Ligand code: 4AD
């Protein structure tokens with residue numbers, strides 16, 4: 001019976017054939033242990049010399065790392081392996097012999113691994129991170145569909161700059177100037193006026209010269225936008241959504257979290273509601289913690305965010321930032337003109353900001369004023385202003401960075417391991 005590693009639990013004590021690769025191998029004179037992978041999972045194949053034809057044992061001992069093979073054997077339940085099953089091998093048929101696979105079981109440097117990303121993806125650890133990424137995406141669609149949101153796809157080639165003009169990837173759109181999208185938000189606002197509650201999931205581009213463990217040049221963002229939702233309503237969606245994806249990963253990726261050595265006790269209590277702290281109080285808190293040089297009006301860096309996050313065992317919302325720190329579209333607080341109705345969600349354990357969101361300005365005059373103040377050309381934003389001219393309503397939304405979220409849930413240090421082919425400052429290969 002031909003099957004996959006993920007399905008072997010259905011064939012206990014039966015014979016199966018699996019198309020797979022040799023991830024690793026260990027052997028002695030009498031027995032060979034083949035670490036097999038087929039994309040759906042990893043399983044150990046045991047070849048006992050006394051129980052197989054001689055040529056099968058010879059092949060098992062000599063087969064090279066990453067050769068592709070058809071392996072036939074009997075599935076055995078095995079309590080000692082984290083996977084729970086083993087294959088008692090009866091035949092190994094080589095499909096293609098791999099010669100000098102560059103990523104050997106020894107330690108390799110990061111740059112070397114990044115240069116071989118197309119192969120590194122095959123490793124057990126990278127496989128686990130990709131499966132968790134997939135689960136976060138799956139749970140995202142499930143959550144928003146359950147909550148009555150409609151998936152909308154904003155354009156990637158755009159004529160406007162929602163998050164400021166310094167980080168844009170410019171390109172030519174025939175004779176016009178165009179940019180790769182740095183956020184679909186403005187289009188999602190239009191979609192919310194048509195469909196009520198919407199969400200997007202797509203690539204975004206930031207020509208940021210940042211070389212940190214949290215920054216990618218190309219990353220994927222989930223951007224929900226809701227008509228008639230105000231500031232606090234928006235936070236409730238965010239905490240429920242993030243709780244939902246964390247619990248989904250805990251339920252559906254046990255093996256992967258185990259492979260990564262993730263301390264799941266830190267994820268188990270990630271359940272709504274999440275704490276909130278105002279920017280004002282965050283500044284006070286940081287001063288008390290000994291950050292003497294931070295002043296009201298300064299943006300937070302990674303050490304500040306980490307210090308604030310450490311005070312809680314759940315993600316924390318930092319709310320009401322100074323308007324000078326935030327984009328043109330954010331609604332001012334009703335009682336104060338110097339702060340806006342926004343919140344950043346900061347993940348625990350030093351992973352930093354995973355969500356940025358806000359209530360949006362719904363007054364046409366105020367929006368116009370802000371566009372002028374930010375020197376944003378009226379022509380490109382004419383359509384966006386029109387959303388405020390024809391039945392404008394309060395509305396809110398947010399953007400969750402997929403890679404930072406996956407890094408946090410997986411417990412991997414750097415976002416470069418959370419996307420199949422990372423685009424980094426100085427890296428466009430492979
Ligand atoms: O805070 P940002 O810039 O917010 C927006 O773009 C809003 N327009 C979203 C919205 O309200 N619809 O980005 C949102 C999130 C951040 O919190 C972070 O998780 C992620 O996107 N992000 C990055 N992730 C990886 N690399 C980068 N260079 C990132 N920049 C932002």
Ligand code: MG
Nearest residue numbers: 344353355356
């Ligand atoms: Mg932000």
